[in-house]
Amino acid sequence: MSNDNLPVKPEDEHGVVEVAEPIPDPGLEPHEPRITDIDPKAADRAERQVSGMFGLATLLVLGSCVAYFAIPRDSILEFGPLSGNANNMVIGLCIGLALFLIGAGAIQWAKKLMVDEEISEERHAAHSSPQQIAEITEAFKEGAEESGFGRRKMIRNSLIGALGILGLPAIILLRDLGPLPGRALYNTIWAKGIRVVNDVTDRPIKPSDLVVGQLVNAAPANLAPLQEENASEYQNAKAKAAVIVVRIKPSEIRTKPGRENWGIDGILCYSKICTHVGCPISLYEQTTHHVLCPCHQSTFDLADSAKVVFGPAARPLPQLPLAVDSEGYLVAQSGFHEPVGPSFFERG
């Protein structure tokens, strides 16, 4: 880009912004003495204030030490509807006030007693002088010449290559941070014949346990045993397998073709994991059959294959096909037919 047309020509690049026109700089305003400059009594008063603050701070710091040992750690302080841990509160109050007083004292000292006449210091442009530039350029050239870096291109290029390739192990060594995704996101621990259990009581659910309008948070029966085996896998499995079971009046349900036998008398089961970013959805409104994700307010219509009716989610909640086993409990006909939770690139 050429600089020819700039309002400030290149030679003015180091020019100074001229502001002292049309009114010339009258110079610093005359210093107004403070009351503490004129009246020694006022100055003494200020001194007492400052040392008073410092003295009080000392007492408060000591107070915090006493509070640490004297106040039982579980005692509660109450102020009307507010309450808090007494030990923490008193220590905090003492230290906080002490720190504040030390600071306020120092500032008061500076403002009232220290000389308050403003002084001026020269400022210089950041750039180097032509002479300095010439000197450093000369020095650099000399060094570059002595190394032969520019002349011996083979050294230069091979060094650049060697240093560049060093980045590779730095990345490769991080490979074992985690396994590759593989098919992990496509599967949950739901499978054919796994019972649907209440996620608090772990009890299997019978269709007759649910009344119309009811929604139950549920999990697969094979989840709970995992907790004893491997706590981390239990959490991972739970993060994908959580479901909601809802009973809706069959006449209000609009079934998607191919899902006619996925429900039992209006009992439908959906993944609880929001298809937006994976929060467990939880707020159900009986009259509209809408369920709302509390994180980003995506709203799904459970009577209509959990399609999105509002919010940032783009896909319906995956549905789990239900059946009843020989003992009359709800079971899964199969696992989910699609990955649960938020979208990902290779999902299709």
Added chain:
Amino acid sequence: MSTNTEFPGPVKWVDDRLGIAKIGKKNLRKVFPDHWSFMLGEIALYSFIILILTGTFLTFWFKPSMAEVEYQGSYSLLKGLHMSEAYASTLDITFDVRGGLLMRQIHHWAAVLFIAAMMVHLLRMFFTGAFRKPRELNWLIGFGMLFLGIIEGFLGYGLPDDLLSGTGLRITNGMIQASPVVGTYMNFFIFGGEFPGDDFVARFFIVHVLLIPGIILALVTAHLFLVVYHKHTQYAGPGRTQKNVVGYPLFPVYTAKAGGFFFVVFGITALMGALMQINPVWLYGPYNPAEVTAGAQPDWYMGWLEGSVRIFPGFESHFWGITLSWNLIIPALIVPPAFVTLVALYPFIEGWITGDKREHHLLDRPRDVPTRTGIGVAFITFYAMLWIGGGNDLIATHFNLSLNHVTWFLRFAVILGPILGFWIARRWAISLQRADQERLLHGLETGVIMRSPEGKYTEKHQPISTYEAYSITARDRLVPHEIGPETDENGVRAPRRALHKARAALSRFYYADAVQKPTTQEIEEAHEHAHDADEIHELTEDTETYREVTSDRS
């Protein structure tokens, strides 16, 4: 008074090894200008120090491990529950370590304050034009710290492994997963496999306590070094020029003031930690991937990202066996980085438009650069609309509004709001400039109404002091970028004509309607007029005051 040419013993020992007199000579009485708005950066610096102090305390007891334990501490409501060691040790710090809750709360409040102070400091830089040459680099360093500070805060928020922080991480996990091609791989590498896994607390911990604070510390050092090296900017005023800095010396005044201010900031955060509850993790319970609390909110600085994904409509494309989640790619992966980059590069954009390559050490008053001020307000409005979006559910429930209406309103407001904000702020700045001009040329209205022998009513005006007049005019003349002739003297077309034209147009827009300060002649004319008539402002039939004064005659 005799002057010592030798240091006392211990100081001499140090000087013999470090030559402190040479280093200290210039800096001991270094001048810093005085203004309240220069304290904002100090607040950020001090809260960072408080964060290091309180954070170190917390690491003595915090166990960055996701191994499952049964809680046996003194908080009876969670006794016997299975939870991660991270959460259990956070409960121990809260209930069993004396002063632990206090330190946790100071730490959290200081973190909130740290980022708030950096942001307000950044706004001060923006609106006063402090980012101009030679300080562009320090602007970028500051931006780097703000960015790292936000990540640092978010990681810290995730460490206690409570229900709220786990939910926050899961949302992050979902956003990362939406990245084209690499999403799932990034997630599996960050979390060591599927979410939540058992790795992230330990990993986030080391990044939170060592890596990021280390980088921030290095950046703070560079930032402060440059402040000292460039010397502080100052507001224009009598005796304050481009070539000097007027204020109080570092020793003693600023040692006392700035040092004292550190204690004030620490004291206030300690009082907040003592009296104001923040992040009561014991109420949320341990993380459970099947549960969530309604009305959950992240820390304030994450709110705009949260709002961005909340208000974006649900679009997704499926083709060629792949999924593109526009509902996350745009609001989470494109818009925030693009916005941040735009603001970070603003000094260079403005420099290009105005063509100003000179050093600036005098700060602009926001009104004196109306377009920049308007742009700044547009940035703020954009951010604010997204931030409000982060609490759309709370706004709906608190004000009895429909959540859908709030969201739809914000979908439009995030685009129209900044335009409106720009326009209002720009006009406002121009009006303030005009008021200044009025004050400068015609003086102050005294409220004294005079009647001449002929019965004419006039109001006496008093000229403002030279000092004030100088402060108002001590600014640059705003000259739009001039585009040269189409062809040079040989008839050759200037290269990159279109780019030059666009630049000139932007420059004209940038300076359009801004009030130029008067010339010497204009000031003289205004004053002569005042002198001749012994009044400046003539009251006419239209004047409100005139009618009031004459009402009793009718």
